[in-house]
Amino acid sequence: MANPTSLKRLPVAAVCAIIAVAVAVCASAAPAAKKEAPSWKYMDKQALARLLEKGEIASVDVVGPEKLELCSIGILAKAPPEKVWRAITEFDDYEKMMPDMSAAKVLERSGNTALVEFTVTVLKVSMLTISTDYVLKYTFDAPRRADISWVSGKVKNVSGYWELYPVNGGKNTVVIYSITSDLASASPLVGAALQEQPATVMSINLSSAIVLSRVVVDKAEKL
Amino acid sequence: MKNRAFRKTIAAFALAAAVFSAAGANAADPIWKQLDPAQLEKLLDGGRVAFVDRAQRPGKELAVSGVIVNAPPEKVWNILADYESYPKMINQITRVKVIEKKSDFAVVQFYMFLIKLGPVKIQTDYIQKWKYDKPRKITIVSLDEKNVKKKKYNETDDPANAIIWELVPTSDGKRTMLFHTTISDIAESGMVGKYLVERQPTIQIGFDLANALIQTEAVKTRAASGK
Numbered sequence: 376m377a378n379p380t381s382l383k384r385l386p387v388a389a390v391c392a393i394i395a396v397a398v399a400v401c402a403s404a405a406p407a408a409k410k411e412a413p414s415w416k417y418m419d420k421q422a423l424a425r426l427l428e429k430g431e432i433a434s435v436d437v438v439g440p441e442k443l444e445l446c447s448i449g450i451l452a453k454a455p456p457e458k459v460w461r462a463i464t465e466f467d468d469y470e471k472m473m474p475d476m477s478a479a480k481v482l483e484r485s486g487n488t489a490l491v492e493f494t495v496t497v498l499k500v501s502m503l504t505i506s507t508d509y510v511l512k513y514t515f516d517a518p519r520r521a522d523i524s525w526v527s528g529k530v531k532n533v534s535g536y537w538e539l540y541p542v543n544g545g546k547n548t549v550v551i552y553s554i555t556s557d558l559a560s561a562s563p564l565v566g567a568a569l570q571e572q573p574a575t576v577m578s579i580n581l582s583s584a585i586v587l588s589r590v591v592v593d594k595a596e597k598l
Numbered sequence: 599m600k601n602r603a604f605r606k607t608i609a610a611f612a613l614a615a616a617v618f619s620a621a622g623a624n625a626a627d628p629i630w631k632q633l634d635p636a637q638l639e640k641l642l643d644g645g646r647v648a649f650v651d652r653a654q655r656p657g658k659e660l661a662v663s664g665v666i667v668n669a670p671p672e673k674v675w676n677i678l679a680d681y682e683s684y685p686k687m688i689n690q691i692t693r694v695k696v697i698e699k700k701s702d703f704a705v706v707q708f709y710m711f712l713i714k715l716g717p718v719k720i721q722t723d724y725i726q727k728w729k730y731d732k733p734r735k736i737t738i739v740s741l742d743e744k745n746v747k748k749k750k751y752n753e754t755d756d757p758a759n760a761i762i763w764e765l766v767p768t769s770d771g772k773r774t775m776l777f778h779t780t781i782s783d784i785a786e787s788g789m790v791g792k793y794l795v796e797r798q799p800t801i802q803i804g805f806d807l808a809n810a811l812i813q814t815e816a817v818k819t820r821a822a823s824g825k
Binding site: 412413414415418419422425426428429430431432433434435436474475572574575577578579580581582583585586589 | 629632633637640641644645646647648649650651652653654659690797798799800801802803804805807808809811812
């Protein structure tokens, strides 16, 4: 069936802007509901770990009154949950880890919460650099879960979570990262560009979730 | 002495067999074969699921989406091979031209929108050969337009880039587990594609996963509509 590989004439600036905003926004994670998505996180964790030895699992669920897409990634870290937790919560390192992130600054830390400001490069062509920033609130239940919610910034409705499950006797970790964001809220131009392109929105959200979960796992495995 | 060595050899084979049997699947198998059918059915019943499969083809990242279709495999097969209905099934596809239709393959040209931004509508098209392995598998390869014009349908594409549909009957054949494996190369498509992949390499797998998810969902919806 359709497998478009020719993107020759896509407006570079619009697409790059969308992607960069999405990547930035996804440097974060959501509050728990009754039976929280994704459904596969309720699978037996050893079976899930065996599956993740061969790759990653991804899913898209429609959630909330705004009917946003919650993109979830499951990935196996060959490191214990404590190391993965460090990789997630050492926000100062996000700048080095994430391709489009120009700054990540902890504004406030108290008890089990943190407010973190992220600055991302939306577009960089020669001398021209356009950036955007946003603030996310993290609520920690170490080393098991971190909830993420939107505080301020152009892209709204950002929410999600990280969840960690020890497997293989605690030597490895099944890492679950779920994130949603309302990319269309970034600007009228972005909103118009995405309106008729559900595949593009999903591509960007999945891509962003994958890049962050991979860099976190990579860092954890090197700690 | 010989007996002891023989017993050791047999024991080693038995152990190896047990290990392989526990693994349950070969390295080259699709990732979803790591799960037993009951686990797999439960997983797919939970919603839209996809996998990044790194084990099936060396050096390649494949996007694999799975879905349960409430229809027997024969009906799902007919939906997949009903090319003319694709524009109704998938938003982005605007037109389909069936160039050749045989019992064991079809050559089809798809026209689709890459982007719609107000009055700006960018369209592309491509030609594929759909090879039938009835009733469980379809393998899709890209064809060169020049060869197609000469009615030469021998594929020149790398088999490692093949796109696959697989149909697995479940619930006593009343339902189908449908899997779509896809891979593309955005970077090869031109300057913009190359820039995108250089800037964020995971855009490639994100793009393939989204396509796989949308296409399996489209088939499921079409089967549910009963049309």
